[in-house]
Amino acid sequence: xxxxxxxxxxxxxxxxxxxxxxxxxxxxxxxxxxxxxxxxxxxxxxxxxxxxxxxxxxxxxxxxxxxxxxxxxxxxxxxxxxxxxxxxxxxxxxxxxxxxxxxxxxxxxxxxxxxxxxxxxxxxxxxxxxxxxxxxxxxxxxxxxxxxxxxxxxxxxxxx
Numbered sequence: 001x002x003x004x005x006x007x008x009x010x011x012x013x014x015x016x017x018x019x020x021x022x023x024x025x026x027x028x029x030x031x032x033x034x035x036x037x038x039x040x041x042x043x044x045x046x047x048x049x050x051x052x053x054x055x056x057x058x059x060x061x062x063x064x065x066x067x068x069x070x071x072x073x074x075x076x077x078x079x080x081x082x083x084x085x086x087x088x089x090x091x092x093x094x095x096x097x098x099x100x101x102x103x104x105x106x107x108x109x110x111x112x113x114x115x116x117x118x119x120x121x122x123x124x125x126x127x128x129x130x131x132x133x134x135x136x137x138x139x140x141x142x143x144x145x146x147x148x149x150x151x152x153x154x155x156x157x158x159x160x
Contacts, residue, residue: 047074058136075148075153080137081110083108088125093116095111115156
């Protein structure tokens with residue numbers, strides 16, 4: 001495989017940026033991003049995801065997630081790890097064959113390639129900050145996500 005001149009130039013620029021880090025000059029824009037700048041998208045389930053696309057991180061992705069009271073996300077799995085920080089509300093998650101409860105202030109870890117679904121308790125909506133290493137895996141062209149839709153782990157795989 002032969003690289004194009006543009007590909008070689010881009011590689012050279014990235015190497016120069018890395019070498020220039022000793023100067024402590026920060027060239028990235030958007031070191032502070034407001035949650036008000038989130039671009040909210042529908043997910044096909046009652047939950048919504050707020051994209052924070054201006055954060056200049058190269059290996060991790062940050063999202064906001066809202067789950068209406070009494071509702072849940074879709075049952076899905078992905079090859080990246082994820083951590084949900086619960087800002088508001090309470091609920092539970094099905095993570096593989098485990099059912100875990102959480103509330104505001106908790107961190108919820110999901111291992112790679114494990115079927116999982118998050119649910120909000122009846123009452124106030126749940127708001128979470130989601131951190132995942134999907135950008136790193138995307139850079140390696142190693143991302144994958146599957147969804148079973150709005151079904152529970154028990155319905156999809158049977159009771160424990």
